[in-house]
Amino acid sequence: xxxxxxxxxxxxxxxxxxxxxxxxxxxxxxxxxxxxxxxxxxxxxxxxxxxxxxxxxxxxxxxxxxxxxxxxxxxxxxxxxxxxxxxxxxxxxxxxxxxxxxxxxxxxxxxxxxxxxxxxxxxxxxxxxxxxxxxxxxxxxxxxxxxxxxxxxxxxxxxxxxxxxxxxxxxxxxxxxxxxxxxxxxxxxxxxxxxxxxxxxxxxxxxxxxxxxxxxxxxxxxxxxxxxxxxxxxxxxxxxxxxxxxxxxxxxxxxxxxxxxxxxxxxxxxxxxxxxxxxxxxxxxxxxxxxxxxxxxxxxxxxxxxxxxxxxxxxxxxxxxxxxxxxxxxxxxxxxxxxxxxxxxxxxxxxxxxxxxxxxxxxxxxxxxxxxxxxxxxxxxxxxxxxxxxxxxxxxxxxxxxxxxxxxxxxxxxxxxxxxxxxxxxxxxxxxx
Numbered sequence: 001x002x003x004x005x006x007x008x009x010x011x012x013x014x015x016x017x018x019x020x021x022x023x024x025x026x027x028x029x030x031x032x033x034x035x036x037x038x039x040x041x042x043x044x045x046x047x048x049x050x051x052x053x054x055x056x057x058x059x060x061x062x063x064x065x066x067x068x069x070x071x072x073x074x075x076x077x078x079x080x081x082x083x084x085x086x087x088x089x090x091x092x093x094x095x096x097x098x099x100x101x102x103x104x105x106x107x108x109x110x111x112x113x114x115x116x117x118x119x120x121x122x123x124x125x126x127x128x129x130x131x132x133x134x135x136x137x138x139x140x141x142x143x144x145x146x147x148x149x150x151x152x153x154x155x156x157x158x159x160x161x162x163x164x165x166x167x168x169x170x171x172x173x174x175x176x177x178x179x180x181x182x183x184x185x186x187x188x189x190x191x192x193x194x195x196x197x198x199x200x201x202x203x204x205x206x207x208x209x210x211x212x213x214x215x216x217x218x219x220x221x222x223x224x225x226x227x228x229x230x231x232x233x234x235x236x237x238x239x240x241x242x243x244x245x246x247x248x249x250x251x252x253x254x255x256x257x258x259x260x261x262x263x264x265x266x267x268x269x270x271x272x273x274x275x276x277x278x279x280x281x282x283x284x285x286x287x288x289x290x291x292x293x294x295x296x297x298x299x300x301x302x303x304x305x306x307x308x309x310x311x312x313x314x315x316x317x318x319x320x321x322x323x324x325x326x327x328x329x330x331x332x333x334x335x336x337x338x339x340x341x342x343x344x345x346x347x348x349x350x351x352x353x354x355x356x357x358x359x360x361x362x363x364x365x366x367x368x369x370x371x372x373x374x375x376x377x378x379x380x381x382x383x384x385x386x387x388x389x390x391x392x393x394x395x396x397x398x399x400x401x402x403x404x405x406x407x408x409x410x411x412x413x414x415x416x417x418x419x420x421x422x423x424x425x426x427x428x429x430x431x432x433x
Contacts, residue, residue, distance in 0.1 A: 005055040006063060010048040013038060015247075018061030019047070019054050037061055039247035039257055046254060093283040095331065096193025105156040107163070107356065114153050114160040121146055121179050125207075132214040132245070140208075140249045147182070147204035151196060154186040159341040159357040162187060166309075166342025166407065177295055182207040184291040184336065191335030192287075205259030206288050212242025212260070224302045239264060239273055255284055263288035266323045278325075290316070290324055290332050308404040310338045338363050344405040347387075350374030352405065362388045364400040372410070 005020060017038045022029065029050045038044060047054060056063065124146055132138060153161055161183045185206040189199045213221060216238055220231060227235060242260045246252050262285030265271035267278055271289075297312040307315065313333050320326035337358025339345050345353055345368070353368035365387035372378050387398040
């Protein structure tokens with residue numbers, strides 16, 4: 001593929017130019033992959049900080065004197081022909097499992113804060129969607145504040161927010177795909193050992209990854225059944241629309257734009273809009289892609305079958321080094337667990353429980369809240385048990401998890417459960433005495 005390269009001083013860069021080469025190695029800069037469109041003034045400032053001049057592709061984007069042809073398809077919409085010689089692998093993700101202490105704040109003392117945070121997040125997401133659909137602007141500062149609060153909660157205890165979002169998929173506790181994906185990304189990033197500031201950027205990026213869908217007809221987004229080819233292309237435009245919305249804020253972090261732009265790329269090149277392959281996909285884009293897919297599979301949707309957490313994990317495991325990085329899939333399973341917090345499970349003794357926190361070493365013996373005994377009766381006072389430990393004064397092994405259940409088919413009232421758990425006195429008596 002012939003590329004018309006034009007050398008340009010960074011003083012004269014414009015939004016809409018396609019940068020295909022720098023005056024220094026790409027890995028010496030913060031830019032996640034070689035070859036990108038300039039989408040904001042903030043990106044121009046970053047280029048000016050690292051380079052004296054760059055080379056732009058005069059065919060793909062704007063030049064110094066001309067605009068790109070209007071008849072050309074949008075650069076973010078069309079699937080690009082991969083030009084590997086002009087792309088470098090993204091900087092590798094350095095995993096630090098022991099970056100954060102293993103000691104966690106007890107759920108009993110985090111529950112109230114986490115529950116209130118979820119309510120605030122729900123309201124903020126609904127407000128953002130309404131504002132964008134009605135032509136108002138995006139409040140990035142509010143999103144960053146929410147992201148910071150999510151990170152702080154997850155650093156204190158990564159199970160609490162996940163527990164709450166999994167408890168009920170419908171009614172009052174619909175926290176939304178973006179919300180749940182953001183929480184999962186925080187838990188995943190904590191497990192990987194991302195620094196706190198990086199975690200906040202990751203969470204903010206995942207929260208905003210699908211922001212472009214606010215510019216797509218709700219009737220189409222909520223359509224049951226399969227999309228036509230034309231409808232698929234329309235829905236896929238949310239990537240382009242989202243990047244355009246985000247790039248209007250000159251202070252937007254480059255990595256937030258990258259997450260919105262690449263969270264639908266796939267390891268084998270089958271994703272969109274660019275068809276990036278392997279580590280051409282920035283690390284944050286890969287993380288966002290995994291959590292986005294997992295949450296979509298385990299949520300109620302107008303289309304598709306809802307999977308249990310363990311079924312979704314099994315599916316992800318089969319996609320190792322196909323749709324997703326094998327290493328990141330393994331790490332995600334370790335971080336979230338086959339039976340994540342909030343999952344309903346059946347034990348080998350016939351009782352039914354809700355997982356409180358998963359056990360990374362003994363996956364079939366997590367901490368659980370027993371809500372139904374082996375005779376099928378709901379307990380008036382649910383009982384907390386750590387399945388990995390022997391009962392007091394007993395050498396008898398605790399039962400283990402035999403399988404996942406559908407939370408919505410258990411027949412208990414999750415609203416009542418949350419209300420009781422949110423009462424500090426009842427928590428002490430009910431759960432953690």
